[in-house]
Amino acid sequence: MNLTTLxxxxxxxxxxxxxxxxxxxxxSFSAAFVIGILITxxxxxxxxxxxAAGEIFVQIFRNxxxxxxxxxxxxxxxxxNLLFSYYTCVIIATSLIPAAFCSEYLMSGINTIDAGQxxxxxxxxxxxxxxxxxxxxxxxxxxxxLPLTNLLVSTMLTTALASQVxxxxxxxxxxxSHINTHAVGGVLAFFVSAFLYSATAVVIGRIGxxxxxxxxxxx
Amino acid sequence: xxxEIRDEIPVIELENVEKYFGDLHVLDNIxxxxxxxEVVVIIGxxxxxxxxxxxxxxxxxxxxxxxxxxAGEEMPAExxxxxxxxxxxxxxxxxxxxxxxxTILENVIMAPMSVKKTPKAQAVKEAMELLKRVGVESQxxxxxxxxxxxxxxxxxxxxALAMHPRAMLFDEPTSALDPEMINxxxxxxxxxxxxxxxxxxxxxxxxxxxxxxxxxxxxxQGRILEESTPEAFFEAPKTERARxxxxxxxxxxxxLPRGAYESVEKHASGVLGMRISxxxxx
Numbered sequence: 001m002n003l004t005t006l007x008x009x010x011x012x013x014x015x016x017x018x019x020x021x022x023x024x025x026x027x028s029f030s031a032a033f034v035i036g037i038l039i040t041x042x043x044x045x046x047x048x049x050x051x052a053a054g055e056i057f058v059q060i061f062r063n064x065x066x067x068x069x070x071x072x073x074x075x076x077x078x079x080x081n082l083l084f085s086y087y088t089c090v091i092i093a094t095s096l097i098p099a100a101f102c103s104e105y106l107m108s109g110i111n112t113i114d115a116g117q118x119x120x121x122x123x124x125x126x127x128x129x130x131x132x133x134x135x136x137x138x139x140x141x142x143x144x145x146l147p148l149t150n151l152l153v154s155t156m157l158t159t160a161l162a163s164q165v166x167x168x169x170x171x172x173x174x175x176x177s178h179i180n181t182h183a184v185g186g187v188l189a190f191f192v193s194a195f196l197y198s199a200t201a202v203v204i205g206r207i208g209x210x211x212x213x214x215x216x217x218x219x
Numbered sequence: 220x221x222x223e224i225r226d227e228i229p230v231i232e233l234e235n236v237e238k239y240f241g242d243l244h245v246l247d248n249i250x251x252x253x254x255x256x257e258v259v260v261i262i263g264x265x266x267x268x269x270x271x272x273x274x275x276x277x278x279x280x281x282x283x284x285x286x287x288x289x290a291g292e293e294m295p296a297e298x299x300x301x302x303x304x305x306x307x308x309x310x311x312x313x314x315x316x317x318x319x320x321x322t323i324l325e326n327v328i329m330a331p332m333s334v335k336k337t338p339k340a341q342a343v344k345e346a347m348e349l350l351k352r353v354g355v356e357s358q359x360x361x362x363x364x365x366x367x368x369x370x371x372x373x374x375x376x377x378x379a380l381a382m383h384p385r386a387m388l389f390d391e392p393t394s395a396l397d398p399e400m401i402n403x404x405x406x407x408x409x410x411x412x413x414x415x416x417x418x419x420x421x422x423x424x425x426x427x428x429x430x431x432x433x434x435x436x437x438x439x440q441g442r443i444l445e446e447s448t449p450e451a452f453f454e455a456p457k458t459e460r461a462r463x464x465x466x467x468x469x470x471x472x473x474x475l476p477r478g479a480y481e482s483v484e485k486h487a488s489g490v491l492g493m494r495i496s497x498x499x500x501x
Contacts (some may be wrong), residue, residue, distance in 0.1 A: 113319075119279055120316035120375075124330035124382060125306025127299070134329055139320050217319050218364035 017175040024159040031095035036102025086165040105147040109140030149208025150160035236285030247441040263438035272276040309379030315365035349377035369400030386417040
Protein backbone atom coordinates (compact mmCIF):
# COMPACT_ATOMS: atom_id res chain seq x y z
CA MET A 1 0.00 0.00 0.00
CA ASN A 2 1.46 3.34 -0.95
CA LEU A 3 0.68 6.74 0.54
CA THR A 4 -1.97 7.59 -2.05
CA THR A 5 -3.99 4.42 -1.58
CA LEU A 6 -3.56 4.63 2.22
CA UNK A 7 -4.91 8.16 2.28
CA UNK A 8 -7.64 7.34 -0.25
CA UNK A 9 -8.86 4.51 1.91
CA UNK A 10 -8.24 5.91 5.39
CA UNK A 11 -7.88 9.68 4.89
CA UNK A 12 -11.23 10.42 6.44
CA UNK A 13 -10.51 8.15 9.41
CA UNK A 14 -7.16 9.88 9.91
CA UNK A 15 -8.92 13.24 10.08
CA UNK A 16 -11.44 11.89 12.59
CA UNK A 17 -8.56 10.34 14.57
CA UNK A 18 -6.64 13.61 14.55
CA UNK A 19 -9.69 15.42 15.81
CA UNK A 20 -10.21 12.76 18.52
CA UNK A 21 -6.58 13.15 19.63
CA UNK A 22 -7.05 16.91 19.78
CA UNK A 23 -10.26 16.57 21.78
CA UNK A 24 -8.73 14.10 24.26
CA UNK A 25 -5.70 16.39 24.62
CA UNK A 26 -7.82 19.47 25.18
CA UNK A 27 -10.02 17.82 27.80
CA SER A 28 -7.13 16.14 29.61
CA PHE A 29 -4.88 19.18 29.58
CA SER A 30 -7.66 21.48 30.81
CA ALA A 31 -8.43 19.07 33.63
CA ALA A 32 -4.71 18.66 34.40
CA PHE A 33 -4.30 22.44 34.47
CA VAL A 34 -7.17 22.99 36.92
CA ILE A 35 -6.18 20.04 39.13
CA GLY A 36 -2.53 21.13 38.96
CA ILE A 37 -3.41 24.62 40.22
CA LEU A 38 -5.58 23.21 43.02
CA ILE A 39 -2.85 20.79 44.10
CA THR A 40 -0.33 23.62 44.04
CA UNK A 41 -2.52 25.83 46.23
CA UNK A 42 -2.82 22.88 48.64
CA UNK A 43 0.96 22.44 48.65
CA UNK A 44 1.60 26.07 49.64
CA UNK A 45 -1.35 26.41 52.02
CA UNK A 46 -0.80 27.03 55.72
CA UNK A 47 -2.79 23.87 56.55
CA UNK A 48 -0.45 20.93 57.19
CA UNK A 49 -2.74 18.06 56.14
CA UNK A 50 -3.58 19.84 52.87
CA UNK A 51 0.09 20.29 52.11
CA ALA A 52 0.71 16.62 52.82
CA ALA A 53 -2.20 15.54 50.61
CA GLY A 54 -0.86 17.69 47.77
CA GLU A 55 2.61 16.19 48.12
CA ILE A 56 1.22 12.66 48.15
CA PHE A 57 -0.83 13.34 45.02
CA VAL A 58 2.24 14.58 43.18
CA GLN A 59 4.45 11.72 44.38
CA ILE A 60 1.90 9.12 43.22
CA PHE A 61 0.98 10.50 39.84
CA ARG A 62 4.41 11.74 38.88
CA ASN A 63 5.82 8.27 39.47
CA UNK A 64 3.24 5.99 37.90
CA UNK A 65 3.32 4.90 34.27
CA UNK A 66 0.33 5.86 32.16
CA UNK A 67 -0.28 2.25 31.16
CA UNK A 68 -0.27 1.06 34.78
CA UNK A 69 -2.68 3.79 35.80
CA UNK A 70 -5.02 3.00 32.91
CA UNK A 71 -5.01 -0.70 33.80
CA UNK A 72 -5.84 0.16 37.41
CA UNK A 73 -8.66 2.43 36.34
CA UNK A 74 -10.13 -0.08 33.90
CA UNK A 75 -9.71 -3.28 35.90
CA UNK A 76 -9.50 -2.28 39.58
CA UNK A 77 -12.13 0.44 39.90
CA UNK A 78 -15.05 -1.89 39.03
CA UNK A 79 -14.20 -3.82 42.24
CA UNK A 80 -14.94 -0.59 44.12
CA ASN A 81 -18.24 -0.38 42.26
CA LEU A 82 -16.88 2.50 40.21
CA LEU A 83 -17.58 1.80 36.60
CA PHE A 84 -16.40 4.40 34.12
CA SER A 85 -16.50 4.25 30.35
CA TYR A 86 -13.20 3.45 28.60
CA TYR A 87 -13.15 6.99 27.29
CA THR A 88 -13.52 8.42 30.81
CA CYS A 89 -10.78 6.10 32.10
CA VAL A 90 -8.41 7.40 29.41
CA ILE A 91 -9.29 11.00 30.27
CA ILE A 92 -8.68 10.37 33.99
CA ALA A 93 -5.31 8.70 33.36
CA THR A 94 -4.16 11.38 30.94
CA SER A 95 -5.29 14.16 33.33
CA LEU A 96 -3.92 13.00 36.67
CA ILE A 97 -0.36 12.38 35.51
CA PRO A 98 0.05 15.75 33.75
CA ALA A 99 -1.67 17.39 36.76
CA ALA A 100 1.22 16.22 38.96
CA PHE A 101 3.75 17.63 36.51
CA CYS A 102 1.74 20.84 36.13
CA SER A 103 1.96 21.32 39.90
CA GLU A 104 5.70 20.71 39.86
CA TYR A 105 6.18 23.35 37.15
CA LEU A 106 4.01 25.83 39.04
CA MET A 107 5.97 25.18 42.23
CA SER A 108 9.21 26.03 40.47
CA GLY A 109 7.46 29.12 39.06
CA ILE A 110 6.45 30.09 42.59
CA ASN A 111 10.05 29.77 43.71
CA THR A 112 10.97 32.56 41.32
CA ILE A 113 8.63 35.00 43.09
CA ASP A 114 10.48 37.34 45.41
CA ALA A 115 9.28 36.81 48.98
CA GLY A 116 9.21 40.59 49.40
CA GLN A 117 6.18 40.82 47.12
CA UNK A 118 4.29 38.42 49.37
CA UNK A 119 5.26 40.49 52.40
CA UNK A 120 4.10 43.65 50.68
CA UNK A 121 0.76 42.02 49.92
CA UNK A 122 0.40 40.88 53.53
CA UNK A 123 1.28 44.36 54.75
CA UNK A 124 -1.52 45.71 52.53
CA UNK A 125 -3.96 43.47 54.41
CA UNK A 126 -4.50 40.90 51.68
CA UNK A 127 -5.66 37.44 52.76
CA UNK A 128 -4.00 34.15 51.82
CA UNK A 129 -6.42 33.54 48.96
CA UNK A 130 -6.19 37.10 47.69
CA UNK A 131 -2.42 36.77 47.60
CA UNK A 132 -2.63 33.39 45.86
CA UNK A 133 -5.13 34.63 43.29
CA UNK A 134 -3.66 38.07 42.58
CA UNK A 135 0.05 37.49 42.92
CA UNK A 136 1.28 33.92 43.35
CA UNK A 137 -0.66 32.00 40.69
CA UNK A 138 -0.50 34.71 37.99
CA UNK A 139 3.27 35.03 38.38
CA UNK A 140 3.82 31.29 38.60
CA UNK A 141 1.77 30.78 35.41
CA UNK A 142 3.60 33.50 33.53
CA UNK A 143 6.98 32.03 34.36
CA UNK A 144 5.87 28.46 33.54
CA UNK A 145 4.56 28.98 30.01
CA LEU A 146 7.35 27.04 28.33
CA PRO A 147 7.28 23.99 30.64
CA LEU A 148 3.48 23.99 30.42
CA THR A 149 3.74 24.07 26.61
CA ASN A 150 5.94 20.98 26.78
CA LEU A 151 3.42 19.44 29.13
CA LEU A 152 0.66 20.04 26.60
CA VAL A 153 2.69 18.22 23.94
CA SER A 154 3.44 15.33 26.25
CA THR A 155 -0.22 15.16 27.28
CA MET A 156 -1.11 14.80 23.62
CA LEU A 157 1.41 11.98 23.22
CA THR A 158 0.05 10.33 26.38
CA THR A 159 -3.44 10.20 24.87
CA ALA A 160 -2.03 7.39 22.66
CA LEU A 161 -2.87 5.25 25.72
CA ALA A 162 -6.40 5.25 24.33
CA SER A 163 -5.17 2.79 21.68
CA GLN A 164 -4.98 0.16 24.44
CA VAL A 165 -8.71 0.18 25.16
CA UNK A 166 -11.66 0.19 22.80
CA UNK A 167 -12.71 3.79 22.30
CA UNK A 168 -14.79 5.07 19.48
CA UNK A 169 -13.88 7.00 17.42
CA UNK A 170 -10.20 5.94 17.47
CA UNK A 171 -7.43 8.43 18.04
CA UNK A 172 -4.23 8.54 15.97
CA UNK A 173 -2.40 5.61 17.54
CA UNK A 174 -5.49 3.46 17.80
CA UNK A 175 -6.16 4.05 14.12
CA UNK A 176 -2.71 2.74 13.21
CA SER A 177 -3.39 -0.54 15.05
CA HIS A 178 -6.75 -0.70 13.34
CA ILE A 179 -5.26 -0.19 9.87
CA ASN A 180 -2.54 -2.74 10.50
CA THR A 181 -4.99 -5.39 11.68
CA HIS A 182 -7.39 -4.85 8.81
CA ALA A 183 -4.97 -4.12 5.99
CA VAL A 184 -1.25 -4.00 5.40
CA GLY A 185 -0.60 -0.35 6.11
CA GLY A 186 2.83 -1.16 7.43
CA VAL A 187 5.19 1.44 8.71
CA LEU A 188 3.61 4.04 6.43
CA ALA A 189 0.44 4.03 8.55
CA PHE A 190 2.65 4.91 11.54
CA PHE A 191 4.36 7.68 9.65
CA VAL A 192 1.10 9.41 8.81
CA SER A 193 0.08 9.44 12.47
CA ALA A 194 3.58 10.48 13.52
CA PHE A 195 3.45 13.36 11.04
CA LEU A 196 0.09 14.53 12.42
CA TYR A 197 1.38 14.34 16.02
CA SER A 198 4.53 16.26 15.10
CA ALA A 199 2.69 18.90 13.11
CA THR A 200 0.38 19.52 16.05
CA ALA A 201 3.35 19.66 18.45
CA VAL A 202 5.12 22.21 16.27
CA VAL A 203 2.05 24.44 16.23
CA ILE A 204 1.65 24.09 20.01
CA GLY A 205 5.32 24.94 20.50
CA ARG A 206 5.03 28.04 18.33
CA ILE A 207 1.95 29.29 20.14
CA GLY A 208 3.63 28.53 23.47
CA UNK A 209 6.67 30.65 22.73
CA UNK A 210 4.47 33.46 21.42
CA UNK A 211 2.50 33.45 24.67
CA UNK A 212 5.70 33.22 26.69
CA UNK A 213 7.14 36.27 24.96
CA UNK A 214 3.93 38.16 25.59
CA UNK A 215 3.44 37.38 29.29
CA UNK A 216 7.03 36.96 30.47
CA UNK A 217 7.66 39.05 33.59
CA UNK A 218 10.32 41.69 33.23
CA UNK A 219 12.72 41.61 36.15
CA UNK B 220 -15.55 59.42 72.88
CA UNK B 221 -14.45 63.09 73.09
CA UNK B 222 -11.80 64.05 70.55
CA GLU B 223 -9.12 64.98 73.04
CA ILE B 224 -9.27 61.53 74.62
CA ARG B 225 -9.21 59.74 71.29
CA ASP B 226 -6.22 61.81 70.28
CA GLU B 227 -4.37 60.55 73.29
CA ILE B 228 -4.67 56.95 72.20
CA PRO B 229 -1.38 56.32 70.38
CA VAL B 230 -1.71 55.25 66.75
CA ILE B 231 1.12 52.78 67.26
CA GLU B 232 1.79 51.26 70.64
CA LEU B 233 4.24 48.53 71.55
CA GLU B 234 4.24 47.26 75.11
CA ASN B 235 6.98 45.05 76.56
CA VAL B 236 7.73 43.47 73.18
CA GLU B 237 10.32 40.71 73.29
CA LYS B 238 11.74 38.73 70.43
CA TYR B 239 14.54 36.22 70.13
CA PHE B 240 16.25 34.74 67.07
CA GLY B 241 17.53 31.62 68.82
CA ASP B 242 19.84 32.95 71.52
CA LEU B 243 19.96 36.43 70.06
CA HIS B 244 17.76 38.90 71.89
CA VAL B 245 16.69 41.01 68.90
CA LEU B 246 14.00 43.01 70.69
CA ASP B 247 14.60 43.57 74.36
CA ASN B 248 11.63 44.96 76.28
CA ILE B 249 10.54 47.44 73.64
CA UNK B 250 8.02 50.08 74.71
CA UNK B 251 7.05 52.58 72.07
CA UNK B 252 4.15 54.94 71.51
CA UNK B 253 3.65 57.00 68.39
CA UNK B 254 0.98 59.67 68.66
CA UNK B 255 -1.27 60.79 65.84
CA UNK B 256 0.66 62.94 63.37
CA GLU B 257 3.99 62.21 65.01
CA VAL B 258 7.06 61.28 62.98
CA VAL B 259 9.38 58.93 64.83
CA VAL B 260 12.70 58.01 63.27
CA ILE B 261 14.60 54.95 64.45
CA ILE B 262 18.34 54.93 63.94
CA GLY B 263 21.05 52.65 65.08
CA UNK B 264 23.85 50.40 63.85
CA UNK B 265 23.23 47.37 61.63
CA UNK B 266 21.88 44.49 63.63
CA UNK B 267 20.51 46.75 66.34
CA UNK B 268 16.99 45.45 65.74
CA UNK B 269 15.57 48.62 64.22
CA UNK B 270 14.28 46.93 61.04
CA UNK B 271 12.90 44.05 63.07
CA UNK B 272 11.12 46.54 65.29
CA UNK B 273 9.61 48.26 62.27
CA UNK B 274 8.44 44.95 60.77
CA UNK B 275 7.06 43.89 64.12
CA UNK B 276 4.58 46.76 64.17
CA UNK B 277 2.38 45.09 61.56
CA UNK B 278 3.46 41.63 62.62
CA UNK B 279 5.47 40.69 59.57
CA UNK B 280 7.80 39.43 62.29
CA UNK B 281 6.41 37.23 65.03
CA UNK B 282 7.10 38.26 68.61
CA UNK B 283 7.69 36.09 71.66
CA UNK B 284 5.80 38.25 74.09
CA UNK B 285 4.32 41.68 74.52
CA UNK B 286 1.46 43.61 72.99
CA UNK B 287 1.07 45.60 69.80
CA UNK B 288 -1.82 48.01 69.43
CA UNK B 289 -2.86 50.06 66.44
CA ALA B 290 -5.16 52.94 67.38
CA GLY B 291 -5.90 51.14 70.64
CA GLU B 292 -6.84 47.84 69.00
CA GLU B 293 -4.69 44.90 69.94
CA MET B 294 -3.17 43.13 66.97
CA PRO B 295 -3.73 39.38 66.97
CA ALA B 296 -0.95 37.06 65.81
CA GLU B 297 -2.88 35.81 62.78
CA UNK B 298 -6.22 35.63 61.04
CA UNK B 299 -8.75 38.00 59.48
CA UNK B 300 -8.46 40.61 62.23
CA UNK B 301 -4.71 40.79 61.68
CA UNK B 302 -5.22 41.36 57.95
CA UNK B 303 -7.79 44.06 58.66
CA UNK B 304 -5.54 45.94 61.08
CA UNK B 305 -2.57 45.52 58.74
CA UNK B 306 -4.57 47.19 55.98
CA UNK B 307 -4.67 50.29 58.19
CA UNK B 308 -0.89 50.51 58.41
CA UNK B 309 1.02 51.28 55.22
CA UNK B 310 4.48 49.84 54.77
CA UNK B 311 7.34 50.75 52.49
CA UNK B 312 10.25 48.33 52.17
CA UNK B 313 13.91 48.69 51.37
CA UNK B 314 13.53 46.64 48.18
CA UNK B 315 10.29 48.32 46.92
CA UNK B 316 8.52 44.96 46.50
CA UNK B 317 6.20 46.07 43.73
CA UNK B 318 4.16 43.31 42.11
CA UNK B 319 6.33 42.45 39.13
CA UNK B 320 3.55 41.22 36.83
CA UNK B 321 1.30 44.23 37.26
CA THR B 322 1.49 47.73 35.81
CA ILE B 323 2.22 50.66 38.08
CA LEU B 324 -1.46 51.60 38.12
CA GLU B 325 -2.52 48.00 38.85
CA ASN B 326 -0.02 47.87 41.70
CA VAL B 327 -1.72 50.82 43.34
CA ILE B 328 -5.35 49.75 42.80
CA MET B 329 -4.95 46.05 43.68
CA ALA B 330 -5.29 46.27 47.46
CA PRO B 331 -8.02 48.93 47.55
CA MET B 332 -10.07 46.81 45.14
CA SER B 333 -9.48 43.38 46.68
CA VAL B 334 -9.22 44.30 50.37
CA LYS B 335 -11.45 47.36 50.65
CA LYS B 336 -13.77 46.49 47.75
CA THR B 337 -13.35 49.98 46.33
CA PRO B 338 -15.09 50.24 42.93
CA LYS B 339 -12.56 50.19 40.11
CA ALA B 340 -13.38 53.66 38.75
CA GLN B 341 -12.82 55.22 42.16
CA ALA B 342 -9.67 53.18 42.84
CA VAL B 343 -8.20 54.27 39.50
CA LYS B 344 -9.08 57.92 40.13
CA GLU B 345 -7.45 57.89 43.57
CA ALA B 346 -4.45 55.95 42.29
CA MET B 347 -3.81 58.44 39.48
CA GLU B 348 -4.00 61.31 41.98
CA LEU B 349 -1.48 59.55 44.22
CA LEU B 350 0.82 58.73 41.31
CA LYS B 351 0.68 62.37 40.32
CA ARG B 352 1.51 63.39 43.86
CA VAL B 353 4.64 61.22 43.87
CA GLY B 354 5.49 62.34 40.34
CA VAL B 355 5.18 59.10 38.35
CA GLU B 356 1.75 59.45 36.75
CA SER B 357 3.31 59.29 33.28
CA GLN B 358 4.61 55.78 34.08
CA UNK B 359 1.22 54.38 35.08
CA UNK B 360 0.98 51.81 32.31
CA UNK B 361 4.56 50.53 32.61
CA UNK B 362 5.65 47.56 34.69
CA UNK B 363 7.96 47.98 37.71
CA UNK B 364 11.09 46.68 35.95
CA UNK B 365 10.85 49.58 33.47
CA UNK B 366 11.17 52.17 36.25
CA UNK B 367 14.22 53.41 38.13
CA UNK B 368 14.64 52.42 41.75
CA UNK B 369 13.63 55.87 42.93
CA UNK B 370 10.48 55.77 40.80
CA UNK B 371 9.64 52.27 42.04
CA UNK B 372 9.98 53.36 45.65
CA UNK B 373 7.71 56.35 45.03
CA UNK B 374 5.14 53.99 43.52
CA UNK B 375 5.47 51.81 46.62
CA UNK B 376 4.67 54.84 48.76
CA UNK B 377 1.63 55.62 46.59
CA UNK B 378 0.52 51.99 46.83
CA ALA B 379 0.64 52.15 50.63
CA LEU B 380 -1.14 55.53 50.74
CA ALA B 381 -3.92 54.21 48.50
CA MET B 382 -5.22 52.23 51.48
CA HIS B 383 -5.74 55.47 53.46
CA PRO B 384 -3.61 54.15 56.32
CA ARG B 385 -3.64 55.53 59.85
CA ALA B 386 0.14 55.27 59.93
CA MET B 387 3.05 54.52 57.64
CA LEU B 388 6.09 52.37 58.32
CA PHE B 389 9.27 52.95 56.33
CA ASP B 390 11.87 50.20 56.61
CA GLU B 391 15.11 51.72 55.26
CA PRO B 392 13.32 53.15 52.25
CA THR B 393 16.43 54.56 50.57
CA SER B 394 19.04 51.91 51.42
CA ALA B 395 18.69 50.10 48.08
CA LEU B 396 18.82 53.26 45.98
CA ASP B 397 21.57 54.85 43.95
CA PRO B 398 22.72 58.07 45.64
CA GLU B 399 21.15 60.34 43.03
CA MET B 400 17.72 58.79 43.60
CA ILE B 401 17.69 59.04 47.37
CA ASN B 402 16.53 62.65 47.50
CA UNK B 403 13.54 62.19 45.22
CA UNK B 404 12.24 59.50 47.60
CA UNK B 405 13.08 61.46 50.75
CA UNK B 406 11.25 64.48 49.32
CA UNK B 407 8.10 62.40 48.88
CA UNK B 408 8.37 61.00 52.41
CA UNK B 409 8.89 64.51 53.73
CA UNK B 410 5.76 65.72 51.93
CA UNK B 411 3.73 62.86 53.39
CA UNK B 412 5.04 63.79 56.84
CA UNK B 413 4.15 67.43 56.36
CA UNK B 414 0.59 66.43 55.55
CA UNK B 415 0.27 65.09 59.06
CA UNK B 416 0.75 61.35 58.52
CA UNK B 417 1.79 59.34 61.56
CA UNK B 418 5.09 57.70 60.64
CA UNK B 419 7.72 55.33 61.92
CA UNK B 420 10.86 55.52 59.81
CA UNK B 421 13.99 53.40 59.95
CA UNK B 422 16.80 55.12 58.08
CA UNK B 423 20.51 55.73 57.79
CA UNK B 424 19.97 59.19 56.31
CA UNK B 425 20.95 61.32 59.29
CA UNK B 426 20.28 64.70 57.72
CA UNK B 427 16.84 63.54 56.71
CA UNK B 428 16.17 62.06 60.16
CA UNK B 429 17.13 65.28 61.82
CA UNK B 430 14.94 67.32 59.54
CA UNK B 431 11.79 65.21 59.46
CA UNK B 432 11.64 63.64 62.92
CA UNK B 433 9.61 64.83 65.87
CA UNK B 434 11.42 62.24 67.93
CA UNK B 435 14.52 60.15 67.42
CA UNK B 436 14.86 56.65 68.79
CA UNK B 437 18.35 55.23 69.00
CA UNK B 438 18.61 51.44 69.20
CA UNK B 439 21.48 49.12 69.89
CA GLN B 440 21.51 45.37 70.57
CA GLY B 441 17.74 45.11 70.58
CA ARG B 442 17.18 47.88 73.10
CA ILE B 443 16.02 51.46 72.89
CA LEU B 444 18.98 53.36 74.30
CA GLU B 445 17.86 56.91 73.67
CA GLU B 446 14.66 58.69 72.90
CA SER B 447 14.78 62.42 72.38
CA THR B 448 14.16 65.33 70.06
CA PRO B 449 16.37 65.46 66.98
CA GLU B 450 18.16 68.56 68.28
CA ALA B 451 18.96 66.95 71.61
CA PHE B 452 20.00 63.67 70.02
CA PHE B 453 22.27 65.02 67.29
CA GLU B 454 23.80 67.84 69.31
CA ALA B 455 24.16 66.17 72.68
CA PRO B 456 23.61 62.41 72.60
CA LYS B 457 23.27 61.04 76.11
CA THR B 458 24.97 57.67 75.66
CA GLU B 459 28.54 56.86 74.68
CA ARG B 460 27.18 54.32 72.16
CA ALA B 461 25.18 57.00 70.36
CA ARG B 462 28.14 59.38 70.29
CA UNK B 463 30.31 56.65 68.81
CA UNK B 464 27.62 55.82 66.25
CA UNK B 465 27.10 59.43 65.22
CA UNK B 466 30.83 60.03 64.88
CA UNK B 467 30.87 57.57 61.97
CA UNK B 468 28.41 59.72 60.11
CA UNK B 469 30.49 62.86 59.98
CA UNK B 470 31.54 63.20 56.35
CA UNK B 471 35.19 62.43 55.94
CA UNK B 472 36.76 64.49 53.14
CA UNK B 473 39.75 62.22 52.72
CA UNK B 474 37.71 59.17 51.80
CA LEU B 475 35.55 60.78 49.15
CA PRO B 476 36.57 62.06 45.73
CA ARG B 477 36.35 65.80 45.36
CA GLY B 478 33.09 65.91 43.38
CA ALA B 479 31.33 63.59 45.78
CA TYR B 480 32.26 65.72 48.74
CA GLU B 481 30.94 68.82 47.06
CA SER B 482 27.62 67.18 46.33
CA VAL B 483 27.32 65.93 49.89
CA GLU B 484 28.06 69.40 51.18
CA LYS B 485 25.54 70.92 48.79
CA HIS B 486 22.92 68.47 49.92
CA ALA B 487 23.69 69.17 53.56
CA SER B 488 23.40 72.92 53.11
CA GLY B 489 20.18 72.44 51.19
CA VAL B 490 18.77 70.47 54.07
CA LEU B 491 19.83 73.04 56.61
CA GLY B 492 18.43 75.83 54.46
CA MET B 493 15.05 74.16 54.40
CA ARG B 494 15.21 73.61 58.10
CA ILE B 495 15.65 77.31 58.72
CA SER B 496 12.97 78.43 56.33
CA UNK B 497 10.43 75.85 57.48
CA UNK B 498 7.69 77.35 59.58
CA UNK B 499 7.50 75.88 63.09
CA UNK B 500 4.66 73.47 63.59
CA UNK B 501 1.59 74.77 65.32
